[in-house]
Each structure stands twice: as C-alpha cells, then as structure tokens.
Amino acid sequence: MTLPAQPSHDHDHDHDHDHPHPGVAKDEEPYSYYANLELAVRELLIEAGLITADEHRRQIEILDSRSPLLGAKVVARAWTDPDFKERLLKDGSAASEEMGITMYDGAHLIVHENTDKVHNMVVCTLCSCYPRPVLGLPPDWYKNKQYRARAVKEPRAVLKEFGTVLPDEVGIHVHDSNANMRYLILPLRPAGTEEMTEQELADLVTRDSMIGVTVVKSSLAQRNGSHV
Amino acid sequence: MDESEIQSINRRDVLLLAAAAGAPLSVPSLVLAGGSKASPPAHSGDPSMGHPAIETQRADAIPHSMKVKGHSAEIAIASRTAFAVNDSVRIKNKTPVGHYRTPFYVRNKTGRIERILDEFINPEEEAYGKNSGSKVRLYRVSFAQQELWPEYRGASNDKLQIEISEHWLESA
Numbered sequence: 001m002t003l004p005a006q007p008s009h010d011h012d013h014d015h016d017h018d019h020p021h022p023g024v025a026k027d028e029e030p031y032s033y034y035a036n037l038e039l040a041v042r043e044l045l046i047e048a049g050l051i052t053a054d055e056h057r058r059q060i061e062i063l064d065s066r067s068p069l070l071g072a073k074v075v076a077r078a079w080t081d082p083d084f085k086e087r088l089l090k091d092g093s094a095a096s097e098e099m100g101i102t103m104y105d106g107a108h109l110i111v112h113e114n115t116d117k118v119h120n121m122v123v124c125t126l127c128s129c130y131p132r133p134v135l136g137l138p139p140d141w142y143k144n145k146q147y148r149a150r151a152v153k154e155p156r157a158v159l160k161e162f163g164t165v166l167p168d169e170v171g172i173h174v175h176d177s178n179a180n181m182r183y184l185i186l187p188l189r190p191a192g193t194e195e196m197t198e199q200e201l202a203d204l205v206t207r208d209s210m211i212g213v214t215v216v217k218s219s220l221a222q223r224n225g226s227h228v
Numbered sequence: 229m230d231e232s233e234i235q236s237i238n239r240r241d242v243l244l245l246a247a248a249a250g251a252p253l254s255v256p257s258l259v260l261a262g263g264s265k266a267s268p269p270a271h272s273g274d275p276s277m278g279h280p281a282i283e284t285q286r287a288d289a290i291p292h293s294m295k296v297k298g299h300s301a302e303i304a305i306a307s308r309t310a311f312a313v314n315d316s317v318r319i320k321n322k323t324p325v326g327h328y329r330t331p332f333y334v335r336n337k338t339g340r341i342e343r344i345l346d347e348f349i350n351p352e353e354e355a356y357g358k359n360s361g362s363k364v365r366l367y368r369v370s371f372a373q374q375e376l377w378p379e380y381r382g383a384s385n386d387k388l389q390i391e392i393s394e395h396w397l398e399s400a
Contacts, residue, residue: 108345125331125333126329152333152376153333153376153377153380154380154381154382155382156381156382168382168383169383170383171383171385171386171387172382172387173386173387173388174373174386174389175389176389176390176391177391178330178331178391179329179348179351179366179392179393180345180346181345181368181391
C-alpha cells in the first residue's frame, strides 16, 4: 500500500522536547471508520492506476480554492449586465463558465432570481448538496439537521432567525436540492446602489444571501450591523 | 494505513465505493428499461411501478431536445418525456428498500411539473455500483406549501420545489 508522503525530517534533535511547537499539530485523534475507508479506497484506486495521487491532490486543491467571492462576482455581473443575467437564468453553468468559473464537478447550476414578489431559499434535506464551484464549501448550519428539516416546513420562521422578515405578499420559494441540480440565488439588488461599480456591488453580496436566507443590504455598515 | 486497519473496514463498503468510482470490480448488473423509451426501470416486487400513466407513453408526449456538454463537444440528445410542464402529478407513495432520493414529505402529495430536466443515472441503482448506461428523466416539481403541510403557517403563495425522477410520478 502507498503511504502518504512523510514530511522531510532531517534536522538534528539534540534539544529538549518539553516545550510546545506552536502551529505544529500532532495527529493525535485516531482516524474514524470512514476516514480509514476513504484512505483505503483511495489507495486501491491509485494502485489500480485509475487515478493518480497528483490528480487526487489537484482536485482537493480546486475544491479548496472556491469561495463565495466567485458567486458574488456572478451576482454583480448579473445586476449590471441584463444580457448576462438572461443567460445566467437560462443556464447557470454556462454563464458561470463564461466568467471563467469552471463547473469542475459537472454541476448543473440553476439560478433563481429574487424579485419584489418572490424570495428563494435553498436547502438539501437529504444531505448537504451545495453549489460548490461558485460558493465553496457549505457552512456548518447548512448541513445541520435542524436547518434541513425546518427550512422546508417553516421557512418563514427559519428566515426570521436569520434576521430576514418578509411580508406575506412576497412568496417564499424553497428549493430542495435533493438530486442532480445545484442552486444559486440571485438576490434582489438593494436600492441606492445605482452608482456603484460592479466590484463595489460584488463586495456587498454575502454567502448567505446567495443561499437565500438573507437579503443584500446597501452598505457594509448595514450588513455588519451597527456594532462594527 | 496497515493491514489490520484495512481488515477492520467493511469489505462491502470498499466494493461499493470503488465501484461507484469506476473501478472494474464485479457487481451484479441491474435490470433497466431501454434507451429513450419513457417507461420506468423494471423493479420487481413493486406493484406501484406499473402505473399505466407512465408505462404507456402519452399520445401527446413532447419531443424534448436538450444539449449535454461533453469534454470537447456538445451532443444533442433527442428524447421523449412522459410529463409536460404544468402537468398535475402525484408522487408515488411507496417505500422501497435501499437508497433513493425522494423524501417522505412529498410522497402521495400533488404538485405540478415546473421544469423538465435532463436524464440521469437512477440514483437507486447508482448507489449500488451502476454508473453508466440508460438513464431516467428528472423533473422539477412545484408544490403549494399547504399541500405538503396541512398545518402550514405562512403565505398562500409559498411554494416548495424539488427534483423527482419520472418513475416516482403519476398523473393526478
């Protein structure tokens, strides 16, 4: 079996080791059953020549490189370019790739637009499906069973706990991301942002607004609350 | 990882995961309905699978053409769907054994087809190693929240949308 490469360790060890090394964490926790399982399957796949260790490493690197900044760029472009918005709502994957955001996992991205009449929010009741190519890894609360169970059943109560209170005239559309599609919410562009540049607009867009549990506020101060 | 750790791992888990990742391991082949027909996969022992609304292709079933991205080229796939946008559908009320992606809360509930999606490998078979071959049509189905939760407290225009495979749908 191929073991993960060990860090090089060729310096002398003639000093005492009764002091801690900040930033150097020891693997003290034993691997869990599933961590062992993953390692075993990965090693088998590499041994069988189906994947290489470098391909596996590269995929992790791509996964870790994604963040909500990408989704925010997509949103700001849609707010400022009506033709792009039309393409985005028609085919979220193709429009994102147009901006250089590859769907590395072959994700089929559907973008839902919030309007004066409809507010959209996303949940995966069965697990934690999430539009990783444009938002990165999901927040812990998104994977939490409470959120997954309650978002479909009492979305207005859940939204209220996120500080989002919407009038009854605004219909709440909950999207259960239970199978092959992935969902990104295009938030409502806040009033008073007409003069802003695309980059300034992107800076206003938060992760949670693209999951649909909050709305985008028109200034950073409003976004962070008054106790900055 | 040493051999004693390997042996503590459930051999079935390794086989399933390796098969799902494309490793050439021996897994039982699964019975599937053929190609572009709108009929559902054959599931023995489940009488609800044979519902005529799906088994018999609708006379007015629409040709559905969509593009699927390949690595370097786009290929057009012409297919047929058993349901059209706005059709009223009910989610079948069945409880198969194994892996499936139709949550309990939508079963036996009536909604309408909101959008026709692509065809995908049936997750009920993909979970057990089948990762190529014929596919099943996926739809987005929209429900009024009051239909799903009789005690729903919210606006009457609140909706829930979810992805449902064709073999879980019947005309309502």
